Amino acid sequence: MISLLGVEKTYQRGANQVHALRGLDLEIASSEFTIIMGPSGSGKSTLLHLVGCLDTPSAGQILFEGTDLVQLSSTQRAEFRRRRIGFIFQRFNQIPNLSAQENVELPLLLSGAPRRQAHEQARSALRQVGLAERSSHRPSELSGGELQRVTVARALVNNPDAILADEPTGNLDMETGDQVISMLRHLKDEGRACIVVTHNPELAIPGDSLVYVRDGKRVDSLFREEKGRH
């Protein structure tokens, strides 16, 4: 269970303050497939960063399986990211100098896992996403879809509680995007929470939990909000 209570995030940009989140409440059950939607600049990425402990809220509370994330030190947050979170980004975020295999090994090596074990686990993670044959390739030698599958493998390799995906299909065509999303859907069955930020409403299927964000707040429906404005 992930719960956010009155979460605010304010960025300082020069003399101005940007309110990315303004009192956001949200509850996400484990083994739920959550889709977050909202217009550009509404604070979706910020929300993911806070849940994934990449950043700290300016106010409010975030509980992750009972852990108060706001209380964690920077080292504990790193530890938390490594053990409980798998990130997937629109930009893939692979380290260009490392092969797919080596990129997937990263979280394991950072956990202090023996190299041999890291190697084996990374291999099997790559096999799961169907890239066993491409493991020695550098990111520049892989297609977007393949890259995103490497990212999925890397996100999963440490057996996290939650996968946080920020527009994972943004740089992919429909078909490969669907492939990646269906991979993520399987995670639900393994008891993992999966939160996907997307602009594409067609990704949602019945049973998904949908969250709409606008102007840093959760809203019931984007459609209704928009209608109300007019």
Added chain:
Amino acid sequence: MIMNLATLAWRNIRTRRARSWLTILGMLIGVMAIVTLISIGTGVENAVLQQFEDVGLDVVLLVPKESTFSPSASQIAGEDAIGELRQITGEFSESPESQSSLIGLDDDSTGSEHATGVDLKRLQGDVPEITEAGQIATTVLDLSAGDVSGFVRVMIPSWDLVDRFPGLLGGFAISQGRGFAAASDRGVVLGARAASLTGTTVGDTVTIDGHQLTVIGILEPSRESQVGVNENMVTGRGAEAFRSLSNTDDAAIILQDQAQKLWPNFTMSSIVAIRIRTGVSVTDTIVRINDAVARQGVFMTPVSTQALADNVQRTLGMVKVVLASIAAISLLVGAIGMMNTMYTSVLERTREIGILKSVGAKDRHVLCLFLIDSGLMGLTGGVLGLGLGMGASFLGTRLLGDLIGVTSFLPFFAPWLLLGAIALSFVLGALAGVWPAWHAARLDPVNALAAD
């Protein structure tokens, strides 16, 4: 854990080959310079000190005071005199008389009135710490052998000196014939160059100052002429004395007893060699010798091998410090180059740092990653620099040897130098990485991820 970080750091070095190697090159040159300069410097030092050890560090020389033994007397040594030997005609650039003040050979020679010679028996009575003593005079006389004639440096040692202090005479190693066997031995022993320039061999007769003498032995080239370096490095009266004695190459050597018979007016006023009992203070004993000699009314002053050796060591030590400092500067420049590379690398890899943090790297992981990165580059530079530096030292001693006529010394690699060079390069490399690595570790993950 640290091994895993080292793996990651190494993967990075490996993939940035060109830049990594250029950075490593900077460190390499610095380490190489240090290793080369210090090992050659130490090699020279050892070679020079070895000469003093050959003579014996327990030896004290009594040399004439400034008025009677000027540094120019070293010009008596070989080069000038023997050079003139080649000229069969008797045209000389310098009058030998002006340099013969060492020895009261002629009644009317200058300077002989002070130097009436030390009474060694009396000296040993006054200073019981003296275990052995010998003396030697040096002069220049005319020599002819066959159709070659000219001036030669004649060394007239007492039997005790030849027997007990051969090290003073450059080892006095015989290559042909025999050496002196007793105080009463007659005949002349020629230095290697003197023999070859006059074309004489054992058994030949040479004429020195009108007296016919049989060549009984020919010496090996003296070590002095092989090393020769100290000529540039050791100065001072005592050093001159050592140098003029230990270079026997151009000399003709006749024992004192025979010389006194050939030249009855001969008064032994020259250099006295004294060996001091082991375990007593050389400094104290020198003071007592000085007093005792003064009481005899002789103008001579004691110089200890030890003091000369210390002197040389100090001088060379300073030279080494200067050389090492220059080398250290180049190492420093290498380290700054590395710092620059590391900082650029942090800037370039900002997004990578963000990625690392998003997959759970802690600040200290990122810090270590960059420190190991620069430390490994430093270490690689150190190891390669050490290897190349050792090679360059051997090459350097060759070239240096050819340049200053030295062939028999080798670079010396002190263990502390080898270990120190490697440790230093690793530490310097890591230090150069500290600031960039710290900068990297503190990057905010979200901002770092947003970088291009």
